[in-house]
Amino acid sequence: MKHWVRVLIILFACLFPAFVECRVRHYKFNIPACVLARIEVYLVVGCLVFHCTRSFEVPAETRSRASLCGCEGFIPYSVKANISHLKDRSNGVVRILGMKFVVVMKNASRLCSTKPIVTVNGQFPGPTIYAREFDTVLVKVVNHVNYNVSIHWHGIKQFRTGWADGPAYITQCPIQPGQNYIYNFTISGQRGTLLWHAHILWLRATVHGALVILPKLGVPYPFPKPYKEEIIVLGEWWKSDVEAVIDEAQKSGFAPNVSDAHTINGYTGFVPNCPSQGEFTLNVESTKTYMLRIINAGLNEQFFFVIARHNLTIVEVDACYVKPFKTDTILIAPGQTTTALLTADHFSGSYAMSVSTFMDTPITVDATTATATLRYPRTAANSQTIFTTIPPINATPIANKYRDSLKSLNSGKYPAKVPLTVDHSLVFTVGLGFSLCPTCKATNGIRLVGTVNNVTFVMPTTSLLQAHYFKENGVFTDDFPGHPPHVFNYTGPGPRNLQATSGTRVYRLPFNATVQVVLQDTGIILPEDHPIHLHGFNVFGVGRGMGNFNQDKDPKRFNLVDPVERNTIGVPSGGWVAIRFRADNPGVWFMHCHLEVHTTWGLKMAFLVDNGKCPNECVLPPPKDLPRC
Numbered sequence: 001m002k003h004w005v006r007v008l009i010i011l012f013a014c015l016f017p018a019f020v021e022c023r024v025r026h027y028k029f030n031i032p033a034c035v036l037a038r039i040e041v042y043l044v045v046g047c048l049v050f051h052c053t054r055s056f057e058v059p060a061e062t063r064s065r066a067s068l069c070g071c072e073g074f075i076p077y078s079v080k081a082n083i084s085h086l087k088d089r090s091n092g093v094v095r096i097l098g099m100k101f102v103v104v105m106k107n108a109s110r111l112c113s114t115k116p117i118v119t120v121n122g123q124f125p126g127p128t129i130y131a132r133e134f135d136t137v138l139v140k141v142v143n144h145v146n147y148n149v150s151i152h153w154h155g156i157k158q159f160r161t162g163w164a165d166g167p168a169y170i171t172q173c174p175i176q177p178g179q180n181y182i183y184n185f186t187i188s189g190q191r192g193t194l195l196w197h198a199h200i201l202w203l204r205a206t207v208h209g210a211l212v213i214l215p216k217l218g219v220p221y222p223f224p225k226p227y228k229e230e231i232i233v234l235g236e237w238w239k240s241d242v243e244a245v246i247d248e249a250q251k252s253g254f255a256p257n258v259s260d261a262h263t264i265n266g267y268t269g270f271v272p273n274c275p276s277q278g279e280f281t282l283n284v285e286s287t288k289t290y291m292l293r294i295i296n297a298g299l300n301e302q303f304f305f306v307i308a309r310h311n312l313t314i315v316e317v318d319a320c321y322v323k324p325f326k327t328d329t330i331l332i333a334p335g336q337t338t339t340a341l342l343t344a345d346h347f348s349g350s351y352a353m354s355v356s357t358f359m360d361t362p363i364t365v366d367a368t369t370a371t372a373t374l375r376y377p378r379t380a381a382n383s384q385t386i387f388t389t390i391p392p393i394n395a396t397p398i399a400n401k402y403r404d405s406l407k408s409l410n411s412g413k414y415p416a417k418v419p420l421t422v423d424h425s426l427v428f429t430v431g432l433g434f435s436l437c438p439t440c441k442a443t444n445g446i447r448l449v450g451t452v453n454n455v456t457f458v459m460p461t462t463s464l465l466q467a468h469y470f471k472e473n474g475v476f477t478d479d480f481p482g483h484p485p486h487v488f489n490y491t492g493p494g495p496r497n498l499q500a501t502s503g504t505r506v507y508r509l510p511f512n513a514t515v516q517v518v519l520q521d522t523g524i525i526l527p528e529d530h531p532i533h534l535h536g537f538n539v540f541g542v543g544r545g546m547g548n549f550n551q552d553k554d555p556k557r558f559n560l561v562d563p564v565e566r567n568t569i570g571v572p573s574g575g576w577v578a579i580r581f582r583a584d585n586p587g588v589w590f591m592h593c594h595l596e597v598h599t600t601w602g603l604k605m606a607f608l609v610d611n612g613k614c615p616n617e618c619v620l621p622p623p624k625d626l627p628r629c
């Protein structure tokens with residue numbers, strides 16, 4: 001029912017009795033005064049009734065889980081609105097989901113020590129957003145901490161709404177202490193598991209949560225309906241304050257301290273020398289199938305995820321359906337999400353769920369294993385949890401086997417729209433380098449930097465999208481190199497001079513251009529596996545290989561039929577990955593390594609996609625409450 005019709009009905013229903021009552025009981029007295037007094041009372045009552053009858057449209061099957069996550073301060077409401085100005089819509093009327101994210105400090109104890117952490121609504125991990133495809137999502141972020149804040153809706157396409165994307169100084173100025181900002185975006189053409197997280201400083205360590213996009217009402221999953229859905233958020237925990245860890249590293253020039261533990265839904269599980277740690281337990285019923293929405297919200301580590309004596313069927317990654325396949329091990333990089341079906345095919349017992357690091361380069365990582373328990377009902381209280389062997393930390397073959405298994409579903413309903421021709425064919429080297437740092441005494445005056453085509457990205461002091469939209473000069477240049485400035489043996493140790501250049505440079509693309517980027521790892525300092533994340537688009541991973549990309553031979557082996565589609569894709573250590581996408585989203589879109597340490601060091605750049613034909617292919621005007629710098 002339309003809003004104003006409802007208001008009229010309620011007003012009429014309330015006021016008519018008031019009028020009748022006054023006529024009947026007070027006709028000898030002052031009728032207008034009586035009516036006015038009654039109207040006041042009835043208006044208040046009417047408003048209350050109106051307020052309470054507003055439909056609460058959190059989908060029925062998720063309602064229990066929405067309350068399971070202890071949604072204090074999580075305020076879902078739902079109204080109807082006309083957003084027919086957005087394309088791709090079957091009808092002009094869709095749901096709007098509204099909620100409030102209050103960013104507050106909260107004391108938290110892990111590993112037998114307590115520290116204050118930055119949270120959303122006091123929760124760690126933060127609240128889960130359940131939306132449906134075609135919903136408009138409004139999240140009012142209120143900043144009550146002493147840090148600048150911004151939130152990124154990781155993997156959401158943000159068609160024309162770059163203002164709601166979230167990376168600080170790329171698409172918006174940060175939300176400063178005491179301020180707030182409403183993120184306003186519509187989900188279209190996506191369904192599956194994603195995440196939201198802070199996109200400034202290292203706040204992402206504790207400011208993150210799941211973002212679930214259910215299929216449009218009445219549209220089934222392209223696989224058997226699971227009995228239940230569960231969110232599994234993986235993370236990293238430092239005993240120290242996370243901002244102190246990166247600040248210390250930036251001052252010294254060294255790499256930051258690695259985390260002290262990994263977490264599963266906020267808990268480390270068993271830790272030696274520190275009993276009574278909380279643990280996440282998933283209670284399952286025999287023979288039922290569970291859908292696990294697994295999210296790597298860690299900062300710097302790729303994980304292997306295994307469940308003892310259970311196989312998993314992967315059905316979707318990064319909110320894109322894949323051809324279902326069975327595996328006993330999942331590989332998941334920071335920023336990546338994986339939806340897996342788990343059949344509880346045992347009768348009883350407790351089985352360990354383990355999260356361990358994958359790192360196939362000799363650098364220091366947090367090598368701890370986080371555990372959770374999968375528990376069947378008929379399990380004796382004293383029965384031992386069954387563990388499995390976790391993959392070796394450098395298990396490249398397991399990682400590659402898993403990556404090779406991922407293929408787009410590419411069905412009639414969910415086709416893989418791989419660009420078959422390429423307008424912009426680019427090669428980007430990604431890796432490390434040095435820059436001069438006169439104050440870095442301990443490292444002899446140099447610091448580690450991250451580079452793309454030998455450029456270390458320098459953050460601007462205003463947002464690139466604002467500078468682009470308002471045609472402000474001097475904030476960035478659009479001369480980002482499309483190819484490495486020098487050709488060398490990329491996977492070798494590199495040229496003699498390991499110093500990189502720096503700048504705020506973007507690569508400019510016309511609207512709707514097709515783009516291929518070969519992301520080539522370098523061996524400068526050390527080769528390393530980099531999960532590269534592109535904002536504003538999904539990319540197809542059309543090819544992958546070891547060593548140097550060969551322009552003559554390698555494209556012949558590309559998969560242009562059903563390559564995996566995702567928003568964060570791994571460049572293998574000492575190798576390359578080729579991605580394709582269509583630049584059909586105008587705006588400024590960040591691309592960076594999702595290992596936070598590498599982003600901090602400058603392994604990042606941005607694409608500027610020009611407007612197409614206005615109004616439908618142009619960046620929308622900025623919202624009025626867009627934060628200022």
Ligand SMILES: *[C@@H]1O[C@H](CO)[C@@H](O)[C@H](O)[C@H]1NC(C)=O
Pocket residue numbers: 082083084085092093
């Ligand atoms: C929605 O708004 C458009 C104009 O923006 C209008 O043409 C259309 O009739 C409206 N639809 C409804 C259902 O109100």
Ligand SMILES: *[C@@H]1O[C@H](CO)[C@@H](O)[C@H](O)[C@H]1NC(C)=O
Pocket residue numbers: 105106107116
């Ligand atoms: C955390 O604990 C300390 C010491 O008990 C206390 O002073 C501080 O107010 C607490 N902070 C929060 C956010 O609760």
Ligand SMILES: *[C@@H]1O[C@H](CO)[C@@H](O)[C@H](O)[C@H]1NC(C)=O
Pocket residue numbers: 138182184185620623
């Ligand atoms: C959200 O953005 C749309 C345009 O995309 C605009 O029409 C609408 O008013 C905005 N809503 C709020 C609450 O800002």
Ligand SMILES: *[C@@H]1O[C@H](CO)[C@@H](O)[C@H](O)[C@H]1NC(C)=O
Pocket residue numbers: 240241244245248257
């Ligand atoms: C980093 O680790 C070193 C060595 O263990 C320690 O001395 C230092 O305090 C740590 N830094 C932070 C910020 O925790």
Ligand SMILES: *[C@@H]1O[C@H](CO)[C@@H](O)[C@H](O)[C@H]1NC(C)=O
Pocket residue numbers: 309310311326327328
């Ligand atoms: C998992 O799948 C593999 C390959 O299909 C099979 O060999 C193995 O027995 C399965 N494990 C379990 C616990 O079902």
Ligand SMILES: *[C@@H]1O[C@H](CO)[C@@H](O)[C@H](O)[C@H]1NC(C)=O
Pocket residue numbers: 489490491492493
């Ligand atoms: C490039 O460097 C790698 C690693 O050092 C080496 O194995 C390879 O042979 C080199 N390739 C060429 C063409 O020199």
Ligand SMILES: *[C@@H]1O[C@H](CO)[C@@H](O)[C@H](O)[C@H]1NC(C)=O
Pocket residue numbers: 454485486494495497498499500501
């Ligand atoms: C990066 O640029 C610097 C400065 O121009 C140059 O000396 C260095 O050789 C370049 N390195 C690479 C890997 O291209």
Ligand SMILES: *[C@@H]1O[C@H](CO)[C@@H](O)[C@H](O)[C@H]1NC(C)=O
Pocket residue numbers: 512584612
């Ligand atoms: C983009 O280009 C493709 C292929 O050239 C074309 O089919 C499509 O209509 C274009 N899209 C837009 C929005 O212009």
Ligand SMILES: *[C@@H]1O[C@H](CO)[C@@H](O)[C@H](O)[C@H]1NC(C)=O
Pocket residue numbers: 147148173174176461628629
């Ligand atoms: C927060 O952001 C504003 C705007 O960019 C900036 O001026 C200020 O220095 C930032 N505050 C901190 C503590 O970094």
Ligand SMILES: [Cu+2]
Pocket residue numbers: 529530531593594595598599603
């Ligand atoms: Cu990286």
